[in-house]
Amino acid sequence: MQFGVVRFYGSNCDWDCAHVIGRVAGAPVRFVRHDEDDLADIDCVVLPGGFSYGDYLRAGAMAAHTPVMEAVRTFASAGRPVLGICNGFQVLCEAGLLPGALMVNGGLRFVCHPTHVRVEDNETPFTMPMEPGSVLALPVAHHQGNYQPPPGRFDARVVLRYCDPTGSISAEANPNGSWDNVAGIANLRGNVLGLMPHPERAAESILGSRDGLGLFESVRSWWEGGTAYV
Amino acid sequence: MLRASVYVTLRPGILDPQGETIRASLQRLGHAEVEAVRVGKYLELDLRTEDRNAAEQSVTRMCDALLANPVIEDYAIEIMDGESTCSLE
Amino acid sequence: MLRASVYVTLRPGILDPQGETIRASLQRLGHAEVEAVRVGKYLELDLRTEDRNAAEQSVTRMCDALLANPVIEDYAIEIMDGESTCSLE
């Protein structure tokens, strides 16, 4: 199984994701350029965090129109797993692969600090081994993480919500004012997951938490388990 | 040469924390008459064309594709003569 | 009720990295006719007053104090009737 970490101009968590996937989880990984259109050798696409195109205009807007995103669209529609982290989540929303939008934080400022998230849905390749209701310590670092659903029906799954360390959902635990404390959502099929917190920053004990490693390991065991594409 | 002005605003009903913060600051500065503030974007595009209709159509496509996010934003377009007339001078 | 539209733009000669990046992106999307893009802010203020002159003066003060950064930005103001007419609808 091979992971592909997409590098847009301005991505800056690309190396971090590759380090965690390759060195910590020990899985094969390669970088995918923003202008590639062939993902045949990739089994899981990771859209990393950062400031693609400087986050100018709107975070993720310009990256959503790069050639590689056409390939990611096809990849996703075949049921293959796609993980968008932070800026990657913003790109997925802008590309229409996930519904809704990520607006500027309620406090109007960039926030970088530890948060806790509660697993609400484990029927995705990324959260399979996690108990619903379990709590992960994952940090956030973003300026536009205030998730707002699209008008009308919400055709997606809420996978992660900001909570306190005991798992209770509260306004104080919400770092950015996002709707219903949403930290991460997946499409109805579950194969496309976007989240604002950074699992790759919580994958080694020297950095304080290993809770984030689970997402990468989950998708690998899902793949190795030979599970048919969802 | 034509110039297009594009106004991008948040759709009604979408929360505008920035507008709200500015309103509060203006009131603190003594401007009690300010009832509401909405913050949007203003873009000026210089277009190498003289065809107003074509310009309007292509700017509409740009807005739909990139300049505005239909989930949260509305937009309006104005086409003017370029160079000579600048809305702001 | 009056409505003020405020357009805030970068002063000439000041670098506009957003505009430049958007231009490049529009060109990649096939809009070769786009020669330049400048990005500014567009604000709408609802004012509890009927006095256009007073409104214009007070919005000017707001711009000088808060809404625009005189070191790098210019602004322009338009005053319209509120509620009923909205430039964007």
Next chain:
Amino acid sequence: MSDGRPWEAVGLTQEEYRAICAELDREPNHLELGLYGLMWSEHCSYKSSRRHLDRLPTEGPQVLQGPGENAGVVDIGEDMAVAFRIESHNHPSAIEPVQGAATGIGGILRDIFAMGARPIALLDSLRFGDPADARVRYLFEGVVAGISAYGNCVGVPTVGGEIVFDDAYRDNPLVNVMCVGLVERARLVRGTAAGTGNVVLLVGAPTGRDGIHGASLLASREFDENPGDMRPAVQVGDPFREKLLIEACLEAVQSDDVIGVNDLGAAGLTSACSETAARAGSGMQIDVGRVPRREPGMNPYEVMLSESQERMLVIVRPEGVARVQSIFRRWDLAAVEIGKVTGDRCLRVFEEGREVAAVPVQSLTDGAPTYDRPWKSPEVETSRWEPGIAQGPDPGDALTEMIGHPAFASRRPVFEQYDHMVGINTVLAPGAADAAVMRVKGTDKGIACVADGDGYLCALDPRRGAERSVAESYRNLSSVGARPLAITNCLNFGNPEIEEIMGSFVEVIEGMRTACLALDTPVTGGNVSFYNETRGRQVHPTPVIGMIGLLDDVERHACSGFLRAGERLFILGRGGENLGASQYLRLVHGISAGPVPAVDYPLERSVGLACRRAIAEGIVRTAHDVSHGGLGVALAECALTSPCGLGAAVDLSGCDDPEVAFFAEDGSRILVAVSPEFAPRLREIAAESRCPLKEIGRVGGDHLEIALEGSRVLRSSVQELRNAWERGLE
């Protein structure tokens, strides 16, 4: 030249103009005069400071590159090296705080990756007036927003720094930024243009009219002008392009095609071309007609003097030009051939084939005049505080007051706006310890870094103030377990033409020299910012020290918070006898009185050594130096940064004056906590290191309790302290 006093337009004196004429054997033309004006400005030439800076010790086995390059470089073993430097962006930030600070970050990053090093950490050392003042707030919030916007976007974590509020900085905020980078020794690049015939590429952003006569002249003159007139000098940063520039440059220097790299900072092309040529003893010819422009109608003068951001000069072998250009193209950047290296030691500027300037390279750089400005040592504040001054307030109240004062309040509202984790190397983040610690992937090592200054002490006694700043940085690094390696420094002063200002500058340098020699931390570079003055108001003499240290095993480090109830608390070192120059006297009693305590270097070294050994052996995981606010504030900070909200019970016997016992800042002390079974080993380590050791209490509970000679004088709940501490900056 029609103007009778042409030198004035470029900020030079008549004597300097004469020297230029003598050098050229003719009058310079308009462009040539512009080149000299820039390169001989205080900011670029260090003409008032150079002879004094030469006093600083710069050598040591760890130093791979001392002053004179884009950044200093120290060896950290295993073929790895660390490049680091600090720089000021004071004047631009006073005019436009967001962009001023942002472009400061951009500039210091370019100094680091110009060396071929990947930037892994940023630090910011900030000084403002009273945050209750609306204008000061605006500057403070703007500067933080600018650093946040730029640093976060380029993906380099901002992991440390300091914020000082003092009325002396009301009109002249100080914005000093430091960057630390990592490079394989073999891949170190230098800013040299060697080899006749090699090609000069200009890379990155097109050139606009930004900052013509900007940073350099602005920072070289008094600052009385109306900010409105400074508009042309305001530069806007583009962190997105900088990110591309970092990646592209670091990729390009992997090839052997690249001879040298230099950033374009103050003085733009003029400085980059002349400095790279001067370092190599070569010449250069460039054609301004080839320089990509952002604005139409720019003349050679404007192109040569522009300070447009996000540009680099890359010197390349002719056969490698196409390869290097294709690397930049892949990063969506222009890399345009603008000239070549020559052997005639001349900087020749052409426009469309016509020579428009020709000046000897060395005359622009080393040939700049240097001045021995008259100076006189300022009076040193030695007046003694009166012991037992006023039956001061209750120590508990005083402690709460201090902890909630902007001087001590939690910096979380600021550092939360900085991405301090990107790069996944940050082992000790802001707020966790006395210094930031970054791991070095692929090794067991860690790099610790700190930026620290003390303008208040230097205002009272510049020499001792500077010594204490170096000593505190040294102690901060020891407190996390790192061995101090070297320093960089940023010297922020008022107008050097005033004898006392120049005198305090000289004294500060002497103090730094003494401390660096005594502590084995050579100076690898730095920056001088004069003319931090508005309408006769000068900033405090403010040297900011940026120090780098090394941990052999990054897992063995200490943070400042209490970790486990039942651990025993010790003080390594000695001190706490003298309230002179303390924050307590100043904030609580409103007394600015000396004397500034002297540094006891043998003590300082043994405290550092003992602390580092205890941490390296794994027996100490909580350590915090006693500095501003004395022992009282240090203990409170250990409780406030405890991840589990732990307090402590302490008895400070041996001192009968609670004010002194709580708040004196003299001496050299580090608080450490060890679990009881390791206490004997700690005693051995202290004895072997000749470090005084004193047990003072135990970690535990949710209160801070302090007794003197058995009777309790203070009992505060950690939660109550926290409430004051967290609200102090609001």
